[in-house]
Amino acid sequence: MKILVGIKRVVDYNVRIRVKGDGSGIETDGVKMSINPFDEIALEEALRTKEAGKADEVIVFSAGDDACQQQLRTGLAMGADRAVQIQCDQPLQPLTAARAMLALAQREEAGLVILGKQAIDDDNNQTPQMLAALWGRPQATFASSVDLQDGKARVIREVDAGLETIEVNLPAVISVDLRLNEPRFVKLPEIMKAKRKPLEVIGLEELGVSVENNLAVSDYTPPPTRSKGIVVDDTGQLVSELKNRGLI
C-alpha cells in the first residue's frame, strides 16, 4: 500500500508574523520557513505505519515553487521514500489543492492519504474534507490515534465532546491533530541520503488541474496593538474604570 502525505511550506511557528507595509500579504523576506507542524505529524504517522509493516511506500508531496523542495527534502530525510513537487507559482486555494491531490492520489493509486488538519498560515481546515468528497472516499478528521487493520482504519477523533472512535474503509483520507504523535528528529546521515532520493517535479496542468480562485483576499491587517494599561488602587476604581469604557 502506498501512503501519500501532503506537506505545506509555511512560516515557522516560532516566528512573529508581520503584515507587509502595504497590507498585501505576510512578510516572508528573511523569515524562517518550515513544514506545517500538522503535516509533520501526518508524515510521522505514515512513517510509523510503514515501519510497522502496514505500508510499502511513503510519498511526500507539496505544491509550490522550487522553494518548497527544501521542505520536501526534509520530509525525505525524515524517511519518506520519494517526493513529488506540484509546480505552481501561486499559493493554491483549498479546492484547487484538493483537486491536485485527487489527481495525484489516482495516479499513484494511493491506499491512504494522510494530511495535517490545517495549515498554520491560512488555518482553513478544508482541503482534507474536500479531497475525500472529490475522491468519493471516507474521511477521518482530527485523528489522535490511527490503527490500520484488514483494509480498514480505526481512528480516534478529537471532537468537541471528547473522543470519537470511527472505522473507515481504505482508501481513505485522514487528517491529523496535534496529539497523534511527536515527529522524529532528522538524523544527519539521513540528510545526505535524502539528497539522492527521487524528487519528481510535475506541473499542475500536467495533472489536469487548473487554478480556480473562489476566494478573493482584499487585504491583511495586523491585530490592533494593546494600549497601555493602568494600575487601579481598589475595586471601586476598577468598577468605575470599566464602566467609563462601557465594558460593564
Added chain:
Amino acid sequence: MNYTAPEREIMEYDVVVVGAGPAGLACALRLKQKRDDLMVAVIEKGAEIGAHILSGAVIEPGPLNDLLPDWRDNPPPVCVDVTGDELWYLKKAGRTRLPTPPQQNNHGNVIVSLGALCQWLATHAENAGVDIFPGFAAADVRYREDGGVGGVIIGDMGVDIDGEPKDTYVQGIEIHAQVTVLAEGCRGHLSKRLIRKFKLDADSDPQTYGIGMKELWRLPEGRVQPGKVQHTMGWPLDKDIYGGSFIYHLDNDRLAIGFVCGLDYADPDFVPFEAFQQLKHHPMIRELLEGGEIVSSGARAITEGGFQSLPRVEMPGAVLIGDAAGTLNVPKIKGTHQAMKCGMLAADHIAGADAAEGFDQCLRDSEVVAELHKVRNIRPGFQKGMWKGLVTAAIETLTGGRLKRTLTNHADHSALRRASEFEAPDRGWVERDLPPRDRLASVYFAATEHDEDQPIHLQITEPEVCTTRCGIEYGHPCTRFCPANVYEMVEETHGLRLQINASNCVHCKTCDIKDPYQVINWVTPEGASGPNYQNM
C-alpha cells in the same frame, strides 16, 4: 546519563567546519574552490543559516571580491552602498559632530545583514559541493588516539531535563575529519575548551570582549536615508565605560540600530541592555524611531582583544578562525572582512598542507594580523576612560601603530568592582517609552526557542557561589548583564534561589565571559534551539 548508548554512527570528511558564519563559510567555499577533491562539511547549531548571526553590519567587500569575483551581479539580499559617515558625541540632550576617524571611513563599503549574507554565502558553498548541516550542534570534540583533534561529536537530540532519553531520542553522530576548523564566533564553547586544553593562550593576553545588542526597525515611509552610516559615543555611557552605538540606514524603510559596550566595565549594577534602550531615547534617535516597529532584535558578544589577545590558532588536528580566534578590528568596528580573510587563509593552508600544523605562522604573517597589529593599542587605551582613550587613539593613528609599545589587556570578569567599593555615577538616564518595554519583550523579537525539557545548557559549576560570595560582593550581576533575562534570583522561604530561564537564551555568551567567579559555563543546547533572527 544512566542510559548506555550504543557506539555512535560515524561520517568521514576531510575537513569539518564548526559554525556557518562568515569565517566558516568563506573557509569551506574556498576549500572547494582550491581542492574539489576534498570532502567538506559545515555544522551550524542555528535552525537555519544566519539564525544565530547578528552584526551591524557595514563590511569591507575586499574578501568577497576575492572569493566570488562576480558577487555584485548577484548580491546578497540586503546590500546597500554606504553613502556617508557621521560620528556624533552625545550628551543627554545635545550632540556634537566629530570628525570621522580614518579607520571608520566607509567609502566603498556596503551595509548588509550578516545573517542574510551568510545564507547567501551558504548557497554558494553548497553549489560548490560543501555539505552544510544547519540545526546540528557540535556538542563535543572527538579526539584521535594520539590526543589530537579528530572531528566533532554532534549533540544528542531528545534528551530530557534530567539527562534521560525521551521517546524522540536520537543519538548524535561523530564527524571524523583530518582537520577541524573552529569557526564558532566569539567565545565558542568548543574553542574555549580547546584553548584551555592545549594552552593556546599561554603566550597571549587574556581575550577581552564587548556585548553588542541590535534591533532591526521598520520606520514610517521616507524617514530612512539608505546608505547613511551613523555612529555615536558618549551618553548614555559615562566616560569610564567603553562603547557606542551604530545606526545604519538600509533600504525599504529599514534601519539597523545597535549598541556595543566593552565588558570590562567596573560597575556591578550596570545593565548593558538598559544602556541600549536609553540611547534610543536621545532626541536625535528617538525622533528617528518614533512610530516605527521592531522587526527583530538580539545580542551577541564580540571579541575586542585584538593583536595581543590572539591565542595560538592551531593545535594538533584543528585551527581557530575568525572571532573564535579573535580577529575583529575594534577601531574599524568591523570583523567580517577579517573573519572571511582568516577563513580563506586557513582554507589555502589546509588545501596545501592537508593539516592544521603551520597555520599559526601563516596567519601571523598575513595582512589579517598586520591589520590588528597596527591598531593594537587603541582599544586598551580606553581602559582609563574615554578622554585618555581618544588621545591614545589619535597618537596610534598618527604613528600608524609604529610606536614600540603594546598595551596590555586584562580579563573582563576581573574588572568588576565590588558593590561596596563602587558608586555608580549619575548617567542621567530617562524614563523610557519606546519598545521593547523590558528584556523579556525584547527576547520576543529574537524569536528564541528551546525545548524546555532538555538539560539546562547554562551550567553553574559551583552553585553555592551564586547565593554566597557573588551575591554578597557583587549583588548577583548575572541578573543584570544578561540581555535576555535568563538569570533571576527568586525569593524562597530559606533564602534566594538562582533560577535559570535557559529557554530565553539568545546564545550571546556574555554570562560565560562576565561572571566574576567564572562559574557559568555556556554549552550548546539541542541543535536548532536558540534565536531565529531575521535579517540581523
